[in-house]
Amino acid sequence: xxxxxGDRASKNDAPKSxxxxxxxxxxxxxxxxxxxxxxxxxxxxxxxxxxxxRWDFTADVVVIGAGVAGLPAAIAARDNGASxxxxxxxxxxxxRGMLSGGRVQIGGGHALQQKLNIKDTxxxxxxxxxxxxxxxxxxxxxxxxxxxxxxxxxxxxxxxENGVEFIEKPIRSxxxxxxxxxxxxxxxxxxxxxIAPRRNRNGxxxxxxxxxxxxxxGAQIFLRHKMTSIVREKHNxxxxxxxxxxxxxxxxNIRATKGIIIATGGHTGNINFRRMFDPRLxxxxxxxxxxxxxxxxxxxxxxxxxxxxxxxxxxQTIDVAAAITKTRHIGCRWGYSSLVYEPxxxxxxxxxxxxxxxxxxxxxxxxxxxxxxxxxEVDGSHKFFAAAMGYNGDKVKLNGGGxxxxxxxxxxxxxxxxxxxxxxxxxxxxFYSADTLAELAGKIKNPHQKQPISGATxxxxxxxxxxxxxxxxxxxxxxxxxxxxxxxxxxxxxWATPILHDTxxxxxxxxxxxxxxxxxxxxxxxxxxGESQGGFAQHGLxxxxxxxxxxxxxxxxxxxxxxxGTRL
Ligand SMILES: Cc1cc2nc3c(=O)[nH]c(=O)nc-3n(C[C@H](O)[C@H](O)[C@H](O)COP(=O)(O)OP(=O)(O)OC[C@H]3O[C@@H](n4cnc5c(N)ncnc54)[C@H](O)[C@@H]3O)c2cc1C
Numbered sequence: 139x140x141x142x143x144g145d146r147a148s149k150n151d152a153p154k155s156x157x158x159x160x161x162x163x164x165x166x167x168x169x170x171x172x173x174x175x176x177x178x179x180x181x182x183x184x185x186x187x188x189x190x191x192r193w194d195f196t197a198d199v200v201v202i203g204a205g206v207a208g209l210p211a212a213i214a215a216r217d218n219g220a221s222x223x224x225x226x227x228x229x230x231x232x233x234r235g236m237l238s239g240g241r242v243q244i245g246g247g248h249a250l251q252q253k254l255n256i257k258d259t260x261x262x263x264x265x266x267x268x269x270x271x272x273x274x275x276x277x278x279x280x281x282x283x284x285x286x287x288x289x290x291x292x293x294x295x296x297x298x299e300n301g302v303e304f305i306e307k308p309i310r311s312x313x314x315x316x317x318x319x320x321x322x323x324x325x326x327x328x329x330x331x332x333i334a335p336r337r338n339r340n341g342x343x344x345x346x347x348x349x350x351x352x353x354x355x356g357a358q359i360f361l362r363h364k365m366t367s368i369v370r371e372k373h374n375x376x377x378x379x380x381x382x383x384x385x386x387x388x389x390x391n392i393r394a395t396k397g398i399i400i401a402t403g404g405h406t407g408n409i410n411f412r413r414m415f416d417p418r419l420x421x422x423x424x425x426x427x428x429x430x431x432x433x434x435x436x437x438x439x440x441x442x443x444x445x446x447x448x449x450x451x452x453x454q455t456i457d458v459a460a461a462i463t464k465t466r467h468i469g470c471r472w473g474y475s476s477l478v479y480e481p482x483x484x485x486x487x488x489x490x491x492x493x494x495x496x497x498x499x500x501x502x503x504x505x506x507x508x509x510x511x512x513x514x515e516v517d518g519s520h521k522f523f524a525a526a527m528g529y530n531g532d533k534v535k536l537n538g539g540g541x542x543x544x545x546x547x548x549x550x551x552x553x554x555x556x557x558x559x560x561x562x563x564x565x566x567x568x569f570y571s572a573d574t575l576a577e578l579a580g581k582i583k584n585p586h587q588k589q590p591i592s593g594a595t596x597x598x599x600x601x602x603x604x605x606x607x608x609x610x611x612x613x614x615x616x617x618x619x620x621x622x623x624x625x626x627x628x629x630x631x632x633w634a635t636p637i638l639h640d641t642x643x644x645x646x647x648x649x650x651x652x653x654x655x656x657x658x659x660x661x662x663x664x665x666x667x668g669e670s671q672g673g674f675a676q677h678g679l680x681x682x683x684x685x686x687x688x689x690x691x692x693x694x695x696x697x698x699x700x701x702x703g704t705r706l
Pocket of ligand 1: 225366402668679682
């Protein structure tokens with residue numbers, strides 16, 4: 139995780155230095171706890187019922203993750219009278235929402251739609267998102283969609299009330315929606331607080347406004363506190379009591395008297411977890427939005443440790459949405475299509491390069507880890523991803539397709555108007571150049587490139603492609619009229635491996651966002667929202683905001699008997 143930037147660090151509500159003795163004193167002052175627990179990690183959760191945990195802090199509602207689901211959850215809980223602590227492992231708030239385009243798919247006939255004369259209803263949202271003829275809606279949990287649809291207008295009003303501003307022009311929804319419902323939030327006005335400034339990261343305006351409102355309403359935000367386990371009365375029974383976090387080298391236990399809301403943002407960055415749904419997704423596939431946010435499945439794992447179930451898992455592999463994407467920024471490790479960390483971003487030190495923005499896929503060929511072409515480069519469909527991840531002869535690593543390299547020449551650089559030097563490219567494993575193709579092949583070294591590429595194979599691939607340009611037809615993969623030969627040195631190889639994006643499945647919840655266990659019972663006091671919640675495959679922000687808000691409200695209104703933990 140990166141270092142804080144100047145004044146952002148001072149917005150941490152946690153004590154500046156997490157001093158163990160200070161925490162113990164605070165815990166004692168709160169009248170809770172007896173003996174400090176030893177050790178950390180998920181197993182702590184199972185040692186919980188013996189009353190041995192010292193709580194360092196207490197709040198009615200504890201939210202894990204200060205991102206797109208977590209911030210509305212915190213605000214809604216405060217609006218309903220609960221005290222709230224939000225923890226986030228990062229040095230700043232916002233999660234992936236901070237780096238998002240801020241395109242919120244929200245409708246149902248809210249005030250802005252009315253102003254723009256867009257006809258929409260909650261019923262139409264429901265009907266769109268239970269469509270059987272569209273991959274993104276086919277596997278929806280229809281009970282969740284019903285509530286989602288019914289809560290759209292109230293959620294729009296909630297955003298406006300909490301300071302979020304929208305550009306008053308809709309964007310057509312590219313998915314199951316039949317009505318214009320995408321409205322873009324205005325970018326945050328302070329560039330140094332945007333993380334990836336000057337790149338239309340309009341989502342910064344969503345999360346910064348919500349942060350502002352949450353703080354104003356009294357929610358406390360503890361940054362650099364990584365949740366490692368959820369504490370439940372008994373390992374697989376009873377209500378949840380609190381969470382264990384790690385802050386630096388300190389264990390900090392936070393008690394929740396009413397509810398705990400998991401809003402940790404999904405699992406895409408957890409190789410072991412994501413391979414439950416798709417075994418092809420081995421380690422060479424990077425996660426969009428890193429290094430700012432890691433989607434590590436921490437919420438799902440902590441909840442599953444105390445009995446939670448996953449839900450609607452078919453959504454993860456529907457082969458139509460953005461679980462995996464083609465990068466448009468090549469020659470760097472995290473080259474997601476719209477996200478660029480410029481050199482003045484606090485993340486640049488870790489990201490190391492901006493990448494070269496591709497304007498025309500005709501300017502290159504893609505080769506796999508053996509130096510062979512495998513598909514039509516212009517295609518960005520799931521057929522392309524299937525080919526990129528296809529088995530290509532590796533005798534040791536049978537899953538995953540290995541790295542994909544874009545190969546091009548000096549003329550392509552001119553056409554694209556690239557400057558193929560740092561800070562645009564990362565020569566430490568993700569970008570290479572040489573005067574001959576054989577030399578280029580020999581230079582390619584990357585942790586995921588297990589075998590050297592044969593110079594002869596790469597030369598053959600380029601020769602064959604050049605012959606297709608002469609013939610005006612791609613006899614192998616039907617690229618529409620291949621236009622440019624690759625023949626003018628220097629030659630280049632740039633990392634162009636597909637990158638992972640959306641988490642489309644997660645924890646099972648009911649329509650109040652309460653987490654359900656593997657036997658179908660509510661885990662009392664535990665909630666989930668955002669990409670850590672399963673249910674349906676709508677891309678991004680809106681489902682996170684809607685269910686975050688519902689979770690916060692429901693948790694705050696819970697009535698809990700202090701002694702037994704029974705829900706009244
Ligand atoms: C480049 C990019 C562009 C996007 N553009 C759009 C768009 O225009 N429209 C759209 O609808 N969607 C968009 N999305 C998707 C959208 O940003 C996400 O769907 C949304 O942010 C998910 O919200 P969340 O609350 O589930 O997770 P996040 O917003 O990522 O928040 C999760 C938070 O949990 C924290 N966390 C994780 N683990 C722990 C732990 N163990 N302890 C403590 N804290 C933890 C993280 O640090 C993070 O702050 C985009 C995503 C990316 C990457």
